[in-house]
Amino acid sequence: MTHALIVGGGIGGLAAALALARAGCTAEVFERASAFREIGAGIQLGPNVFRMFDRLGIRAAVEAEAVRPEALVMRCAIGGHEVTRVPLGAGFEAHFGHPYAVIHRADLLAALHAACLATPGIRLQLSTDVAGLDGEAELLLADGRRVAGDLVIGADGLWSRIRAEIMGDGPPLVSGHIAYRGVLPMEAVPGHVSRREVVLWAGPKLHLVHYPLRRGRLMNLVAVFHSDHVEEGWDATGDTRLIEQHFADTRPEVRDMLSRIDAWKFWVLCDREPARGWTRGHATLLGDAAHPMLQYLAQGANMALEDAVCLADQLGLHADIPTALAAYENLRALRTARVQVMARVYGQFYHAAGLTAELRDAALGARDAKAAWTGMEWLYNPPPWPVR
Ligand SMILES: Cc1cc2nc3c(=O)[nH]c(=O)nc-3n(C[C@H](O)[C@H](O)[C@H](O)COP(=O)(O)OP(=O)(O)OC[C@H]3O[C@@H](n4cnc5c(N)ncnc54)[C@H](O)[C@@H]3O)c2cc1C
16 A cells, blocks of 8 residues: 655645545644644635535535635725625536635644544554655654655645755745734624725725625634845734835725734745656645745645645556646646736736726626636636546
8 A cells, every 4th residue: 555654734734634634545744843834824715626525525514614715806096986796606517517615724734633542554643743754755863863765745835845946946036015913803803894805905906805794793804015134934913003104005994904903924925936857756736836826816735635636636546656746737837827926916806906907807897607617618617637
């Protein structure tokens, strides 16, 4: 039986363990944190990832916690006007065959974790820091132990050590964009704010996204602005004065929402140029380790889940592991590269000023619902990959 060693127990690592175990492999996950936890609050789920939830057998658990917003709405953060509205109701679901939803990251991770615990063949190891590869399918742990398997999956995120060994292409690229995130109890949200939509307020060099979480009990806020601040990690404490400065020219309703958060956390947003070469023999990468992207299409975790299922499918299809891993990378490379590139383009569009913002408003505002859905086909309705 094929035994996989998975570095990292985030969304990508746990999804990989589950997908592989459901395909008849055994999997051992090494997570350096002392608990399986997610930092940050909300995550958006496109119809593409619901297909993966079906394959992983966790759709019901996800749906029990997720909120289905009524629309994706873009508004101008300066003028206040609505730029575009994409309905997400029955018509959207009929078009794509699956819904759009938002969920608390902790709830998604909990669904994956519970499914891993209930699936034979998965071993989860906490507080286990992986120092690196030790041969093609062996790991060296930070405490000096060595572990051998049949393949290694580096699901160790943006600052991946396994990537450094396989690709050696240096640190990720700092985008110059910072995301501040906070959560409000719904009672603290001003009455005029939409509670059932994903709303993006777009302005020059900034935007604010908000959407409901936990059956509408919480409102998730992510405020992004341009800044040359650099800091590694995912959970630094934000400075409220910086938010006030950067959003000083935005609508009163935007500033009103922002002023109600007193404890911000922030991320320095990074990505990489798309590149092939994440596979070497019996070792490969998955999720942010393989193709980190800016969050402007809300697809990083969605892609990690697609990777996990695709990888398990290729292991079932090909007799030898290096061929299966090479096929997996080949099937995922253009898909994930497109999302990486388009996420940058969307970031520029969201943060546009002057004539570019006018162009954005004219182009997006001219679409009806059908045209908007058709424009999302490449992302939400990709062609299937080969399965045994
Ligand atoms: C502001 C923001 C909003 C976002 N919104 C969305 C969204 O709406 N939808 C979406 O799909 N995506 C979104 N994303 C992207 C998403 O968060 C990531 O793409 C996703 O979390 C990547 O998962 P992963 O498992 O690949 O990596 P990670 O979540 O980074 O997990 C890596 C794991 O590996 C562990 N690890 C690292 N090194 C080691 C080691 N040496 N030994 C052992 N363990 C190790 C870490 O502790 C961690 O648990 C957003 C990102 C940001 C910044």
